[in-house]
Amino acid sequence: MKGSNSKEENPLKVNRRHFFSQLSVGIGSIALGSLLIPDLFKGGAIETTDLSKLGIPHFAPKAKRIIYLFQAGAPSQFETFDHKPTLRKRMGEDLPESIRNGQRLTGMTSGQDKFPLMPPAIGFQQHGKSGQWISDYFPHIAKIADDICIVKSLHTEAINHDPAITFFQTGSQISGRPSMGSWLSYGLGSENKNLPSFVVLTSRGKGNSQGLYSKLWSSGFLDSKHQGVLLRSGKDPVLYLNDPDGITRSEKRHLLDQVSSLNKMHQVETGDDEIESRIAQYEMAYRMQMSVPDVMDISKEPEDIIKLYGEDCQVPGTYAANALQARRLAENGVRFIQLYHQGWDQHGNLPNEMAGQAIDVDKASAALVLDLKQRGMLEDTLVIWGGEFGRTNYCQGKFDPTNYGRDHHPRAFSIWMAGGGVKPGISYGETDEFGYNIIKDPVHINDFHATLMYAMGLDHEQLTYKYQGRRFRLTDVAGNVINDLLT
Structure with missing residues (x-):
């Protein structure tokens, strides 16, 4: 027979030391819970055990937010970050078939x-x-070379712009999947209830531009509340956000309450979860009426910041203005900020067009990194710069050193990243002497996505959504985290 001190016979019997040790753990857990889930102790039951709906990462994140400076049209790696002296030595020679390999x-x-x-x-x-x-x-x-990580070995399967940019943004060449920002919104939610978790800004350079479409920031089959919100330049950043003349704030609040009540009744009758998203969007729009104009107003920015980004940052709709707005949005808790800058499709007149495009983005891109760094935000903000694929090492059309272009090249291209747990001052991956094929440390788009999600505290294999009978994820059925890129 077991003695009277048996745990089976006395499951609640604890001594004083054990009681206080367990009490401290409990208080710590409560405190942590209140930080991770702000509404935890506001009364009422939490209606989900899905961590993605609570905005809890799978593990400790290296980054809290991402600013993606997407250079739409695909800048040439040979005029940006992949130095290939062999091309100058062998200028005009035909690319060996052994390199192109069909x-x-x-x-x-x-x-x-x-x-x-x-x-x-x-x-x-x-x-x-x-x-x-x-x-x-x-x-x-x-000047920020020691702050950035240049990846020279990115590669993709897509060889044309539309499927390539769609693949980069959604993890699929076929339209209809949720975008990167939508997946992060679904997985982590927002840090600011008065602003969307996913915001999009666009600008246009002087070069040849490919189209941009809302499918690139669509929520796909996820709830529509995770869709990217496009902020326009000018007085009305979001269309139809402001109230019509003669409608007061209190009247708008009363109207929303009535509409919400009707929507909730309809949701009970139909069980349609999208109705909840619609209610949430109405409420977000109401809160954005006050928050967006304040965030978009750069008039209070000090002169040294204007000088850092350049005078163009005071011109709405420019790349510099959007870069400054990205910092302000990040500062105010927006989880994913996507900038698209068009004009990088240099099939001809590359020397002149590349020079103009570089002037558009060079100063402001560096300024964003420096601005985040001086505010102590770079360590938990991941900044990314790059396009949808690379460019050929040979010229398109007849050989003319004074006026030429480069065609699309998916096999190898370069991007850079800074902050957010990425190793600074390193170059990762290597291409051959022609810059045509990857010879060391290839990084596929799926690997890129898996690594970004890891930096944000998400396991890309666990963050899934069931749709049409199968579970989808941003990386589909592939992707490996590139740990060598991370601190």
């Missing part, structure tokens, strides 16, 4: 008999203690 071509170069190698339109220099190779088109980004 790769699929676009319709724009498939009829070419020759593929003459074309050197960079400008020189390259090494910068910072890290010795990063950066083209002379980007003197301001060169």
Whole structure:
């Protein structure tokens, strides 16, 4: 027979030391719960055990937010961050077939008999203690060389703009999937109840532009409340957000309460979860009436910040203005801020167009990193700069060193990242001497997505959504976290 001290016979019997040790753990858990779930102790039951609906990451995040500076149209890696002296030495020579190896071509170069190698339109220099190779088109980004991680081995399957940019933003070349920002909104929610968790800003450069479509920031099959909110330049950043003349704030509140009551009745009758999203969107729009104008107003920014970003930051709709707005949105708790800058599709006149595009983005991109850094925000804000694929090392059409372009190249291209747990001052991945094929540390788009989600505290294999009988995720059925990129 077991003695009287048996735990089975005395399950509640504890001594004084055990009681206080367990009490301290309990208080700590309560405190943590109140931080992770602000509404935990406001009364009423929490209606879900789905961590994604509570905004709780799977593990400790390295980054709290992402600012994605997307260069739509695909800037050439040979005029940005992948230095290839061989192209200058062998200028005009035909690309060896052993290098091209029968790769699929676009319709724009498939009829070419020759593929003459074309050197960079400008020189390259090494910068910072890290010795990063950066083209002379980007003197301001060169100054932050020790803050950025340049990835030179990204690759994709898409060879045309629309499927390529769709793949980058949604994890699929086929339209209809949720965008990156929507997945993060679904997984983590918002840090500010008065602003959306996912915001989009657009600008246009002087070069050849590809179209931008709302499918790139769509929530797909996720609830529509996770869709990106496009903020426009000018007096009305969000269409139809302001009340009509003659409608007071209290009248608008009364109207929303009545509409919400009717919607809730309809939701009970139909069981349609999308009605809850509609209610949430109405409420968000109401709160945004007060918060958005304040966030978008840069008139109180000090002169040194205006000087840092450049005078263009005072012109609504420019890349510089959007970069400054991105910092303000991040500062106010927006989880994912997506900037699209059009004009990088240089099939011809590359030297002139690249120079103009670089002037548009160079200073403001570097300023954003420096601004976040001086505010202590860079360590938990992940900044990304890059396009949807790369460019060919040979010229499109006849060889003409004074006026040429480069075609699409999905096999290898470059981007850079800064902050948010990414190792600074490193170059990751390597291409061959022609810059055509990856020879070290390839990074697929799925790997890229998995790594970003990991930095945000999410396991890309666990964050799923059941739709049409199967579970979907941003990385679909692939993707590996590139731990060598992270601190």
